[in-house]
Amino acid sequence: MNKEFSANRIKGMGTSIFSTMSRLAFENNAVNLGQGFPDFDGPLWLMEEAFKAMKEGKNQYAPTQGILSLRKAISDIQKKYYGMDRNPDSEITITAGATEALYSTFQALINEGDEVIMFEPFYDSYQADVILAGGIPKYVTLKKPDFNFDFDELEQSITEKTKIIVINTPHNPTGKVYTFEELEFISKLAIKHNLLVVSDEVYEFLTFDNAKHIPIATLEGMKDRTITISSAGKTFSMTGWKIGWAIASDKITESIRKVHQWTTFAVNTPGQHAIANAFSRLDEYLPAFKKEYLERRDLLLKELVSTSFSAHKPKGSYFMMVDIPKLNIMSGVTPDMVNDEEIAINLVKNYKIATIPPSVFYGKSDEGKSMLRLCFAKSNETLIAGAKNLRKFK
Numbered sequence: 001m002n003k004e005f006s007a008n009r010i011k012g013m014g015t016s017i018f019s020t021m022s023r024l025a026f027e028n029n030a031v032n033l034g035q036g037f038p039d040f041d042g043p044l045w046l047m048e049e050a051f052k053a054m055k056e057g058k059n060q061y062a063p064t065q066g067i068l069s070l071r072k073a074i075s076d077i078q079k080k081y082y083g084m085d086r087n088p089d090s091e092i093t094i095t096a097g098a099t100e101a102l103y104s105t106f107q108a109l110i111n112e113g114d115e116v117i118m119f120e121p122f123y124d125s126y127q128a129d130v131i132l133a134g135g136i137p138k139y140v141t142l143k144k145p146d147f148n149f150d151f152d153e154l155e156q157s158i159t160e161k162t163k164i165i166v167i168n169t170p171h172n173p174t175g176k177v178y179t180f181e182e183l184e185f186i187s188k189l190a191i192k193h194n195l196l197v198v199s200d201e202v203y204e205f206l207t208f209d210n211a212k213h214i215p216i217a218t219l220e221g222m223k224d225r226t227i228t229i230s231s232a233g234k235t236f237s238m239t240g241w242k243i244g245w246a247i248a249s250d251k252i253t254e255s256i257r258k259v260h261q262w263t264t265f266a267v268n269t270p271g272q273h274a275i276a277n278a279f280s281r282l283d284e285y286l287p288a289f290k291k292e293y294l295e296r297r298d299l300l301l302k303e304l305v306s307t308s309f310s311a312h313k314p315k316g317s318y319f320m321m322v323d324i325p326k327l328n329i330m331s332g333v334t335p336d337m338v339n340d341e342e343i344a345i346n347l348v349k350n351y352k353i354a355t356i357p358p359s360v361f362y363g364k365s366d367e368g369k370s371m372l373r374l375c376f377a378k379s380n381e382t383l384i385a386g387a388k389n390l391r392k393f394k
């Protein structure tokens, strides 16, 4: 069988670093601060809601666009938290997690050769989705230490072929929360050059300190230009439920639904009912949820102080970037030789601590090579044990 069966469009794709690090973490019995999801369950009452829906016979296919009560609940949230009017019938589509919302959106909008600007480090499915759809990813770097971007760099990256700018706020992996000024600049460019914005807001309810999540769709002139993508997985610490959504103008929604119907057709029914009911409790649920994650963030920050890794304090999401200790003169390593992948493999094998080397989230710069990504959606014991192992690395 020497015939090449694989499609050309997947030729450049390798195994993701997540699988590699998870395998190494398992083989080395390492503490895992790499894996980007909670090592605990979401609320029991939510599981009971799902079981209740199952017992009530809500077990067959849901409508392709998602059950109406969930679309209505999402529309209500948009109104209540962001003052947005969104039509649940024509502007909201329930998808298999934000992942499918992103995939269906890019498939629905990109023609061969269209350019899509994304900020690096990026959530890796944007790059893959754009390539799968025949588009060309272009990158603008979020620069250390604050992960701000250069407004000129963004403006100059727009060409005749640019169709979409992708943003993610709060941001994985840096914990950046885009400010009003940044969003305003992006929206002015989008309007000036007639571009769309795909805004990934899966951590919309996970902001800390005085950071405020601002959906770019709320800015003047942006409602019909933005595809807002989110998911219940992060908000309820149930990432395996994979219930997400895309909110867009009715015209764009029509296109997204065309892809969605041939991708997953419909999303798991009892889960949709459970999340629709959970959203009616969102107000009472959120304060404890945010407090819990804030405590986890602060615990990890505190534990990291006595390691050689310095943290970039995140304002949102459940990730943080840490700088790799620059010089290990004894072993002859100079700053320009710091390589996140090598360090991450060394850490997991010899120090029993798994992290994610973030250079895979960069398309053009070397910024990621000097950092590691840690996830603090972990039990206190795991966070403490992880920092303890990091402490041994000088």
Ligand SMILES: Cc1ncc(COP(=O)(O)O)c(C=O)c1O
Pocket: 036, 096, 097, 098, 099, 100, 123, 168, 171, 172, 200, 202, 230, 231, 232, 233, 239, 242, 243, 244
């Ligand atoms: C920024 C970002 N977008 C999308 C997703 C995927 O969300 P879902 O699990 O709902 O598909 C993740 C998951 O880690 C994420 O961090």
